[in-house]
Amino acid sequence: MKIRTFIATASLVASGSLVAFSGSAQAALYTTCVGDGGAVTVSNDLVVPAGKSCTLTGTRVKGTVTVEAGADLVAAGATFNGAVTVEENAYLDLTDTTVKGALTTDSAFGTHLEKSNLKAVNVTEGFIYAVDSTLGGNVNTAAGELYVSGSTLNGSLTGADNQYSDVYDSTVKGALTVEGNALGGVFCASEVYGAATYSGNADNLQIGGEGVLGSCAGASYFGGNLSVTDNTANSVLDNTIVRGGLTATGNDPVLVVGELTRIRGAVTGETAAAGSSGSARKAAPQDRGADLAERAAERAAEARADAHEAGKSRL
Template sequence: MKIRTFIATASLVASGSLVAFTGSAQAALYTTCVGDGGAVTVTNDLVVPAGKSCTLTGTKVKGTVTIEAGADLVAAGATFNSTVTVGENAYLDLTNTTVKGALTTASAFGTHLENANVKAVDATGGFVYAVDSTLGGNVSTKAGELYVSGSTLSAALTGDQNQYSDVYDSTVKGALTVKGNTLGGVFCASEVYGAATYTANSDALQLGGEGLLGSCAGASYFGGDLAVTDNTATAVLDNAIVRGGLTATGNDPVLVVGELARVRGAVTGETGSAAPSFSRSAKEAAPEDRAASLAEKAAARASAARADAHEAGKSSL
């Protein structure tokens, strides 16, 4: 297991090395991971150096976790007690893992969460692909790809200027905002209890029901107001209950409201009705669920990371 711990002097701090102060001492303590790590407890910060790969199984980290530029961290059954930061073109893959602090990414390749428990996510660039996970704080993504499936989000979810923002079979307890997505978004068989806003999106928006982006067998629920405004996307609302009001202004084309949509509050703006053949023709023309593409990208990067880590674990480093 190639996990190595270093004492860093004040000169390393001055030169910009990532370290954590130990309190009264004029020194710092951090741990690097290159290779395969097992069921140990790291009492300080952990760093995956730039361009390297680390796998962790059953590992506990009490300090912060940093994945530097171009590095990979693949963890299963791990516990991170503090924050996790993912650098440029770096990759994070967490399975059955808990992150008690915030997860932050900056121009990362991507983040894959499966059966994970994460406090909050703030991602700029790269993809966020969350499956069967619990997200306890705000999830904010910008200029990337967002796909959430089978997950519970305790606070707000935001997809700002992404390629797309898709939510399947999930619960969002806070507000939902999808803004400026070039390929629109999907809200399928899901629930949102705060206000939901879809604005300035392009291509296609499928809010429940059969639609332009695929089949959605389950009903969707909007617990507050739903605003669909200023979109150039082809937008459809169907097989959904909107408990609050619906605002549909500035859309070109206008929002199509299907026969299975129920709006309990007032409707403001302009809406259109779906033709009887709309659902069938839209489904036949729909592309594959975008999860397949993300799953392929995540699996390929994780596989390469495991291979690199295994190779490093056999070396003398």
């Protein structure tokens, strides 16, 4: 891989290479990536320029990583010691990768995390699709799409004003908050050890069990209180243990509680038994993860093709 250092007033990018440059003699050095990069160490910050594509395999970046507007970064087996920022309509795809700083996206196309380790995650618009990953800090998402599967979250998880917030086969060690989701959410075969809140959601809301969004074979567990309030969604709670109390107020239609649900604490508000007249359900869409997987795979394939066309970096 060619790495060149410049003191210049304008960006200089060589096709298929990593190029390090500084905007002035006083400014911090950083490296731009266009093309395919391998197992090297970048000692400063790394930038994927706007509209360009970069793929990294086994690369270590000691500084921050920025994926500029419309750009793509696909990394496997990489380590990023600093924060990662993903800008408007940009895409981030990480496999077997560690991010030691916070991940922040703002109006990005989306983020796909697989078998990766991250700390705090903050997403505004765009999707986040996390599979078999460990998220060490709080995860906050807003105005996008949230899908978590087979993952461990050591902090809290928040899905606010998303299209939907779906959690499958995952553990949330902090609090769970799902509020204002236009297409509701799914909680399937998962565990939450902090307080859990579902509020102001529409369309369909499935918390465990067989429900409006399909089948969920495994049981779910809430270690604290569960609050399901002020939802206009068709809401179902089933095949779930709630160690604390359940609050179910202001829901229209009322929350349907299945026969496999066990609530250890007090129940406040109105609920309906499964099969009652108040539990009419709409036709269920398919698992939304399949759609996100397809969109992520398509964008990643385009990014790899663009990076390959830009040129193979030489070590």
